[in-house]
Amino acid sequence: MELLERYLQAVRKYLPLRRQDDIVAELRANMESQIEDRESELGRALTQGEFEDLLRKMGHPMLVASRYRPQQYLIGPTMFPMYFYVLRIAMLWAFIICMIVAAVVTPLTQGGGQAVVDALFRTPGTLIQVAAWITLVFAGFDFARTHYPQVCPPIPGITQNWNPSSLPPLEKGEHSGKPRSFTQTVIEVVMDVLFLGWLLLIPHHPFVLMGPGAAYLEAGPFLLAPAWWTFYWLLIAMNIMQVAWKCIELARGTWEHPSRLLQIVSKAVGLIPFIFLLTTQDHRYVLLKNPAVDQMRYGQTLHQVNEGLHFAFVVVCAIVVVQLAFDIGKWILEDYRSRFARA
């Protein structure tokens, strides 16, 4: 019987404080009856081994006690799908913002590779903080919803007044919709070649790009910095790559469904000319033809123009990076889904 007392004492430690005595008394009564029954069946007292078997069958004290506690969870099954959806979206955006800060904002504002590395190392901490706050908010809301249903109103549009017409329209899948036709691809190649020709005309005939503005630039005190030439040739190289890629698709007969990976690579490569402009020393995109003469008069305007251009490139880069991250995420998700469907 000493073993029974030790067992009950162990169970007691894990029980809710207010109900310990009551539950232990009931357990003792039930177990003593069971032991008595067993002993009268056998016609003798239980051996130590039989006693241990009986307790083993009853279960570990912690498990036995845990069953007397109400089922506990941080976020219940009703709220969990919404919580998980919000968590995924928030984590994705937090990650994108962290990457933009590390890859674009930090180099521009603080400069130096160490600052970028520091910003990258801060990402996991930021993500954990975002997840913790979202979990905390949802746990609080779920607690209020389950414990004070009369105070906590139903969620409009979800738990009440849900309207099926408000469902989002069907999304386009990777290979949904009409495949790209041969004619369409040929027209795209022709247009790309024409665009390339137009680009090649610009250095000798700036009018095709700037219209009458070319004459003002010619006559005015400003001129474009040499960095634009590198930008220009990078742009030409990219367009040649694009035309070549489409010609390869035509030759291989794969024009109907262009490769998603190549689309993403193409978008990533598209960032290179803009990154080059961003790294231009002192943001010198426009210069003075005669600095010695015009510096006093146009110096301030020149500074504003260069800073404005630099800001515009930062914005363009940020937009392309976000689009790229979105495309990569979508591509990974679609790849995962199609693999799962095939399995």
Added chain:
Amino acid sequence: MTVAESTFENLRLELRRGCLTLAVLAQLREEHYGYTLRKDLAERGLEIDESTLYPLLRRLETQGLLASEWREEDKRNKRFYRLSPEGEQILARLLDEWNTINTSVSRILDATDAETK
């Protein structure tokens, strides 16, 4: 334990959970204390662990479906449970539900058997 066995075990527990509650409520139309209730259920073919039954009794009592009292029997204090008036109403409704499900499942199984033959 393989994945299939684990899946089966989870489904079996899920299936048993509701059935056990129904059986306990039905059995407690007559007064019992924990140990004798477990014995009676086992004699009728429904084995149930002590560590499942005793907390279940507490839970049903908290929900107002059972009433209990401490009383001395055979020189020992025991907690006796019986169905409360609210428990009787709930039991009647649960039995209706049980019969409906039972009939539907039997009908589905009969139809499937007939199709396979």
